[in-house]
Structures are given as C-alpha cells and as structure tokens.
Amino acid sequence: MAERVVPRTRGGAVAPPREHRFRGDVEGLRAVAVCVVLAYHAGAASFGGGYVGVDVFFVVSGYLITGLLLRELQQTGGISLTRFYARRMRRLLPLACLVLLCVTLAAWLLFSPVERQQVFEDVIASALYSVNWQQAAQAVDYSAVGAAASPVQHFWSLSVEEQFYLVWPLLLLLACGIGNRRRAGRGRLAVVLGLVAAVSLGYSVVLTFTEAGAAYFSTLTRGWELAAGGLLALVPAERLKALPRRAPATLACGGLAALLVAVAGYDDTTPFPGLAVLLPVLGTVALIAAGTAGTHPVARVLELPPVRYVGRVSYSWYLWHWPAIVFATAFFSGLPTSLLLLVVLLSLIPAALSHRLVEEYFRRAPAVASNGRSLALGVGCTALAVLAAGMSWNNLPRVPLAEKSEITGARALLAGGAPQRTADALRPLPEKATEDRGRVHRDGCLVSQRDTRSPACVYGDPSSDTTVVLYGDSHAMQYAPALDRVAEKRKWRLVVLTKSGCTPADLPIWNTALKREYTECAEWREQTLERIERDEKPAMVVTGNLATVRSVSDGERQSREESARSVRSAYADTLERLQGADTRVVVLADNPHPPEDVPACVSAHLGDLTQCAVPERTGLSFAPVNRQAAGDVSGARLVDPSEVLCQDGTCPAVAGNALVYRNGAHVTATFARTMADWFDGELPSTR
Numbered sequence: 001m002a003e004r005v006v007p008r009t010r011g012g013a014v015a016p017p018r019e020h021r022f023r024g025d026v027e028g029l030r031a032v033a034v035c036v037v038l039a040y041h042a043g044a045a046s047f048g049g050g051y052v053g054v055d056v057f058f059v060v061s062g063y064l065i066t067g068l069l070l071r072e073l074q075q076t077g078g079i080s081l082t083r084f085y086a087r088r089m090r091r092l093l094p095l096a097c098l099v100l101l102c103v104t105l106a107a108w109l110l111f112s113p114v115e116r117q118q119v120f121e122d123v124i125a126s127a128l129y130s131v132n133w134q135q136a137a138q139a140v141d142y143s144a145v146g147a148a149a150s151p152v153q154h155f156w157s158l159s160v161e162e163q164f165y166l167v168w169p170l171l172l173l174l175a176c177g178i179g180n181r182r183r184a185g186r187g188r189l190a191v192v193l194g195l196v197a198a199v200s201l202g203y204s205v206v207l208t209f210t211e212a213g214a215a216y217f218s219t220l221t222r223g224w225e226l227a228a229g230g231l232l233a234l235v236p237a238e239r240l241k242a243l244p245r246r247a248p249a250t251l252a253c254g255g256l257a258a259l260l261v262a263v264a265g266y267d268d269t270t271p272f273p274g275l276a277v278l279l280p281v282l283g284t285v286a287l288i289a290a291g292t293a294g295t296h297p298v299a300r301v302l303e304l305p306p307v308r309y310v311g312r313v314s315y316s317w318y319l320w321h322w323p324a325i326v327f328a329t330a331f332f333s334g335l336p337t338s339l340l341l342l343v344v345l346l347s348l349i350p351a352a353l354s355h356r357l358v359e360e361y362f363r364r365a366p367a368v369a370s371n372g373r374s375l376a377l378g379v380g381c382t383a384l385a386v387l388a389a390g391m392s393w394n395n396l397p398r399v400p401l402a403e404k405s406e407i408t409g410a411r412a413l414l415a416g417g418a419p420q421r422t423a424d425a426l427r428p429l430p431e432k433a434t435e436d437r438g439r440v441h442r443d444g445c446l447v448s449q450r451d452t453r454s455p456a457c458v459y460g461d462p463s464s465d466t467t468v469v470l471y472g473d474s475h476a477m478q479y480a481p482a483l484d485r486v487a488e489k490r491k492w493r494l495v496v497l498t499k500s501g502c503t504p505a506d507l508p509i510w511n512t513a514l515k516r517e518y519t520e521c522a523e524w525r526e527q528t529l530e531r532i533e534r535d536e537k538p539a540m541v542v543t544g545n546l547a548t549v550r551s552v553s554d555g556e557r558q559s560r561e562e563s564a565r566s567v568r569s570a571y572a573d574t575l576e577r578l579q580g581a582d583t584r585v586v587v588l589a590d591n592p593h594p595p596e597d598v599p600a601c602v603s604a605h606l607g608d609l610t611q612c613a614v615p616e617r618t619g620l621s622f623a624p625v626n627r628q629a630a631g632d633v634s635g636a637r638l639v640d641p642s643e644v645l646c647q648d649g650t651c652p653a654v655a656g657n658a659l660v661y662r663n664g665a666h667v668t669a670t671f672a673r674t675m676a677d678w679f680d681g682e683l684p685s686t687r
Contacts, residue, residue: 025291026060028302029284030311033057036263038321041154042340049266052259052280054157055225055273059284061161062229069172070189070233079169086371088165089378092315094362095354096158097381099319100127103151104388106327112604113396114430114597119150120393126155127385129162132217139213139513148597151326154318156217163219164226171196186234193227193234200224208274210450212514221273225281232285240293251290252298258283269557271515316359317351399606402427408656409674410644419613419652423606426659427670433599433662438669440480445496449514452523454531460487460494466686467538468492471528471578472504474666475590476544479641481669483542485676486683495536497528504543505629506577507570508552517552529577539686541578542639544588545571546665547622564623571629575636584684587630589640591667592619592651598661602653612653616646639682641667644675 033056040050072079100123107119125131135156175192204221207214215221262279270276291299301307310317324347329335335343362368368377402425412420428436440446445457459480460468470476470483477498487494502521503509506529511518532538551558551566558566571587579585594614601612620642630638645651645660645667653660658671 023288023291024303024308025299026064026288027311028299028304028307029056029060029287030314031307031309032259032302033060034310034314034318036259037318038344039341040263041322041325042344043337044341045337046264048268049263049270051272052262052266052277055277055280056259056284057157058160058222058225059229059232059281060288061164062226063233063288064229065165065168065226066172066193066230066233069169070186073172073176079173080371081169082371082375084169085165086374086378088162089381090362090368090374091359092158092162093378093381095316095319095359096155097127097385098354098358099323100152100385101388103323104385104392106323107151108392110327110330112600114433114600114603115148117393117396117431118148119152120389122150122152122155123389124386126152126159127382127389129155129159132156132159132163132219136214136217139211139217148600149326151323154322160217160219160222161226164223168226168230186236190231190234193230197224197227197231200227204273204277205275208271209514209516212271212274212516215273225273225277228281228285229288232288235289235292237292240289243293245294248290248294249296249298251286251293252296255283255286255290256298258286269515313348313351313355316355317348320351320354321347396431397603397606399423399429399603400425401429402657406657407670407674409658409660409671410655410678411674412656413644413647413652414678416647419610419647419650420654420656421609423602423609423654423657425657426602426654427657428659428662428668430599430603430659433659433668436659436662436668436670437478437666438481438672440477440484440496441669445480445498446474446477447499447524449500449511449518449520451499452520452527454497454499454524454528457496458493459484459496460490460492462493464491464493466490466492467536468494468686469532469536469538469541470494470496470498470544471532471541472498472544472588473502473546473549474498474500475546476504476542476588478591478666478669479544479588479672479675479679481673482675482679485673486680489676489680490686492539492686495538497532499524499528501546501549503545503549503567503571504574505545505549505567505571506574507566509567510550510552510557512550517555529574532578538583540584540586540684542586542588542683543575543578545590545626547590547625548593560623564625568623568625568628568632571625572632575629575633579633579635584637584686585633585635586637586639586683587626589624589626589630589638589642590622591641591665592616592645593622593665594619594651594653594661595664597664598653599659599663602659609652609654614651614653616642616649616651619646619651637684639679641675644678 033053036047036050037053039047069079104120104123107116111119122131125134131152135153171192172189175189200220200223204215204224207218207221258279262283266272266276287298290296321344324343325340328343362377368374406425407427440457440459443457444455447454468487470480477496480496483494499521501511501518502524504525506525509518509521532541549563549567551563575585575587592614595618598612602609605611627638630636656674658674659668660671662668
C-alpha cells in the first residue's frame with residue numbers, strides 16, 4: 001500500500017474531504033454508449049459506427065477514475081493501492097466470473113469440440129484480462145482471418161480498462177513525485193497525462209495504418225482515450241462553471257453531434273482507431289465538460305430515470321448481450337437484424353437480475369467489505385473461471401493422430417473409392433488444423449501484410465539450372481508442399497514468392513484487415529515481378545490467387561461484380577507480362593470455399609463425415625476470375641485443383657485420413673502433399 005501523508009487542519013483534525021457530486025448525466029452517457037454498441041452488434045441500420053460506444057466508456061472511465069484518485073491525493077497525500085484494487089475487484093470481477101462460467105457451460109452444450117477449445121482459451125484469457133492482446137495477435141495472423149466470433153471477444157475492452165486500472169494510480173503517484181504529494185500541482189499531472197496521450201495517439205495513428213486489426217485491440221493505442229478523460233478530470237470545476245451561460249448547451253450539442261456523426265457515418269471499413277477516434281473521444285469530453293459547466297437540455301435528457309437505469313446496468317448488459325448474440329446465431333443460423341435486436345433486448349433480463357443480485361450485492365456486502373476479503377474475492381473469481389475453462393478444455397473428445405503411412409488423401413479421391421464416412425484417425429487433428437501450413441510457411445515465405453520484399457525461398461533442387469517460380473498469395477502458397485515434391489522429382493529449382501492477401505493481378509486492391517488500399521501489395525508485386533524477370537528468369541511461373549479479392553477505384557472498394565471484371569483483366573495483363581519466349585505460365589484455379597469451419601464440423605461429426613462435405617456448386621459459387629484470365633491469354637495453362645478436391649459434385653472434408661481444409665479457404669499442408677502426383681501429371685514440361 002502506498003505510504004500516506006495525511007493532511008491536517010491547524011486544529012489538528014483531518015482535513016474534510018471536498019464535496020463530490022454524483023453525475024447523473026455521466027451515468028446517462030453510459031446508457032448512450034452501451035445502446036449504440038449493442039445496436040451495432042445486432043446489425044441495426046444507421047449504427048455502422050456503433051463501436052465508438054466503447055470509446056465513450058474509455059473516456060468516462062478515465063474521467064471518473066482519475067477524479068477519484070485525484071481527490072484521494074488531495075485529501076490524504078497518497079493513494080491506497082490496496083483499497084483501490086480491492087474496490088475494482090469487488091465491483092467488476094464477480095459478475096465477469098458469472099458470465100464466463102455461463103459461457104463455458106453454453107459452449108460445452110452448443111459448440112463443436114474445436115469451437116469449444118477456442119472458447120475455453122478465450123475464457124481463460126478473458127478471466128486474466130489479457131484477451132485484447134490475444135485478439136491483437138490474431139488480427140495480424142492471416143490464418144486467423146475469418147475465424148468464428150468468440151462469445152467473449154467483447155471482453156477485450158474490459159481487459160483494456162483493467163490494465164488501465166492496474167497502471168493508472170502508479171502513474172499518478174510517479175507524476176506527483178516522492179515529495180509532498182498533497183501539494184503536487186495539477187499542472188505536473190497534466191503534463192504527464194498529456195505526454196501519455198500524445199504518445200498513445202501517435203502510436204495509434206501509425207499502427208492503424210500498418211496493422212489496423214492489432215491497433216483496434218491494443219491498450220497502447222487506446223490509452224490516450226482514457227488519458228483524455230483523465231485530463232478533463234484535472235480541469236477545476238470552477239473554471240468550467242465560469243464559462244459563458246450558453247457554453248454548456250453549445251458544448252453538449254457539439255459533443256452529441258460528434259458522437260452521432262461517428263455512429264452513423266463510420267462503418268467497418270473506417271480505419272480505426274487512428275485519427276477517426278478523435279470524433280467520439282472529443283465529443284464525449286465535450287459532453288462531460290458541459291455537465292460540469294452547468295445544466296443544459298442534453299443533460300436533462302441523460303438524467304431521466306429510464307436513461308440512468310440503463311446506464312446503471314450498462315456493465316452487466318454489455319457482458320451478457322454478446323454471448324446471447326453468438327449463441328443465438330449458433331443455434332438459429334441466419335437470424336435477421338430484427339430478431340438479433342430482440343435477443344439483445346432479452347439479454348437485459350439476465351443483465352438486470354445479475355446487476356441486482358451479483359453486482360450490487362458484492363459492492364455492498366459487509367462480508368467482503370474489507371480490502372483483504374475483496375482482494376481474495378477477486379482472486380477467487382479469476383481462479384474459478386480459469387479452472388472451469390481449463391477442466392472443460394482437458395475433457396474435450398479427441399481422435400487419434402493418423403500415422404503418415406496411413407495418409408492417402410488426394411490419392412484416395414482419385415482412385416474413385418467411396419467417400420470416407422468415419423474418422424478413426426486423422427492428420428492433422430481438427431484442433432491443430434490451422435497450424436498445418438507446411439515448411440514453406442514456417443520459413444517465412446508467405447510474407448506478412450507489412451513486408452514488401454520476399455526472402456530467398458528456394459526448394460526442390462537448389463543447384464538446378466531449371467527454375468520454376470510459385471508466385472501469388474496464400475492460395476498459391478498452399479500448394480507449395482506438393483510443388484516441392486514435384487520439383488524434387490523433376491530436378492527443378494523451386495522459388496516461392498508469395499504474400500498474404502496479395503493477388504498477382506496488377507491493380508490496386510482493398511485489404512479488409514487494414515481497412516484501406518493495400519499499398520504494400522502493389523509495392524511487393526512490382527518488386528517481385530522485376531525480380532522474376534531480371535534475376536530468376538524461370539522456365540515456368542505457377543500463379544495462384546484468391547478469386548474473391550476486392551479491387552479499388554478512386555480510393556474506394558469496388559463491388560464484387562466490378563472487382564471480378566477488374567481482377568480478370570489485370571490478371572491477364574500480368575500473365576502476358578510473365579509469359580515470354582522461354583517462360584511458360586500456369587494458372588491455378590481457386591479452390592472451393594466451404595461455407596463453414598470444416599475442422600470444427602469434422603470434430604463434431606467424426607462418425608459421419610458426410611455431414612461436413614460441401615456441394616461443389618456451393619464451394620465454387622464465386623466468379624472464376626483465375627480460369628477466365630487464363631482463357632484470355634494464349635498459351636497460358638490452367639490447372640484446376642477442384643478436379644481433385646471435388647468428386648461427383650461433392651467436396652469432402654476428409655479423404656484418405658487427411659483433413660482437407662484448415663479453414664474456410666485453404667487446404668492443409670498434409671493434404672496438399674498428397675496432391676503431388678496429380679500436379680506432376682498436370683504441370684507442363686519445362687523443356
């Protein structure tokens with residue numbers, strides 16, 4: 001506990017605390033924040049930017065917590081870290097634990113084993129308030145793109161706040177210095193918080209441009225939002241109350257307008273947080289400042305009893321609504337927005353009950369009123385959630401790992417036998433499928449989104465005079481295990497030049513994760529094409545491409561139909577550029593895209609694998625731009641992997657004890673290796 005320097009009056013009594021007025025308008029502001037977030041999660045029209053409600057929560061938390069700590073510093077000359085952390089634990093952890101336990105139980109009842117495993121991992125990370133870092137890592141992992149929504153992914157914002165609570169009082173004590181903390185000026189605190197805010201905002205802008213997914217979840221990019229609320233708490237109320245009479249209403253209307261513009265004007269393509277977050281953050285600051293300065297119409301609305309009640313239960317409602325949405329959509333697929341909104345409204349029932357019976361009970365219960373018992377309660381809640389998820393994880397049903405000698409994969413399909421109906425052994429295991437990407441991926445040959453140069457990735461026979469280049473995105477790279485074997489057999493020097501999400505087609509494209517034009521792809525593509533022409537001079541280039549890539553025109557993402565036309569034309573141009581007198585060009589048609597998570601489905605249907613097979617028409621429902629581009633270029637050779645992946649109109653999930661897909665768009669390296677003989681028969685000679 002921090003050492004206290006207790007100030008006394010001249011008569012020797014402890015200085016009386018300054019009066020603190022409860023802010024009903026701030027409680028109402030919480031209601032606005034939670035409602036826009038919930039509407040956004042339900043897919044309500046005109047709430048495309050409803051995620052900014054989380055930013056409102058951050059500013060409010062920064063304001064309230066900084067004010068609380070500042071008053072304690074002024075009154076006692078110190079901060080009781082034990083009491084501060086005990087209060088936070090007593091206030092937040094019992095309800096969070098209850099929700100996590102319910103999620104663990106529901107996942108066990110409703111989800112497949114693979115899905116359960118991921119949920120249990122997320123529950124443990126949520127209980128430890130580190131799930132935001134886990135999600136930041138997944139956001140930059142290309143293999144994780146398209147993963148199913150986790151019922152606890154909304155805990156990321158709570159993790160950010162808990163990390164803030166852990167650090168903030170220490171930062172304030174550090175800012176006050178070792179000396180007389182009671183007399184530490186607000187100016188010194190403002191300088192420190194201002195520096196924190198400036199560095200965090202700058203980092204947010206940079207990271208949002210380079211890795212938008214990671215920026216969204218990072219505490220380091222969100223810290224300035226909490227600091228903004230803290231800076232407002234440092235402004236003496238007297239100064240705000242001295243503003244002109246109309247200032248409160250003007251500030252409030254401006255702040256509310258900023259929030260509404262962000263809610264209605266932003267969407268999932270908005271680079272966020274970056275600079276875009278300034279609008280909701282400054283709007284929230286303006287609304288809180290307006291309430292301090294004086295009364296105004298917006299505050300009177302925010303202070304209405306129904307609005308304040310929603311604000312009071314906002315924490316509980318936020319915790320319950322997202323699991324309700326995820327489990328409802330898992331049980332009833334394809335729910336329309338109207339029913340999702342109903343699900344959100346119904347989640348207010350457990351929210352209200354748990355607020356009263358759990359949140360309020362532990363906040364007031366004499367049995368846990370002491371700091372020691374509150375800390376023990378928090379540790380116990382965390383341990384209980386971790387233990388429940390961990391025990392559930394260890395009791396997942398497993399299937400034996402097939403021996404390599406038992407794997408026939410593509411050979412079993414091409415032999416024309418009956419589809420495999422049961423799985424007594426598999427490779428890879430469904431829960432490990434996303435990791436089955438092969439040696440080429442482990443060697444870093446699928447360069448990341450931020451990188452613009454490929455390393456020296458040479459396979460097959462490195463000393464051969466015959467060079468073959470595998471060029472494209474991950475849909476090309478996934479067949480590297482097969483081509484490596486072909487290269488060894490034919491004595492080729494195989495050079496792998498691939499980049500995440502980067503089409504060989506020479507045109508600007510949109511990157512969904514970065515939420516902007518993929519400029520790194522254009523730079524990498526030009527350098528790679530020059531390398532192929534100048535240095536590699538291959539006898540053959542094998543190219544592959546995600547057929548559903550979205551192109552960009554005038555800085556805007558084009559529609560699927562426009563993109564298909566643009567990509568087809570640009571791909572053909574690239575093929576013509578690559579094709580020379582001594583270079584043959586091969587185009588890989590895109591593989592089928594299963595509409596569901598195949599490893600998860602297989603883990604749930606080990607006794608009847610046909611439940612996970614995909615109709616060929618469904619899997620190939622996208623525009624065949626690769627096939628079309630190959631047909632537009634004389635001399636280009638088309639190789640279509642769906643001839644192996646689909647038999648008699650059906651694309652199986654398992655073949656010859658090999659799991660075919662590792663996610664909804666890529667085949668496993670294990671299955672790809674079994675395609676080597678087929679590729680050997682399809683690829684032309686280099687002589």
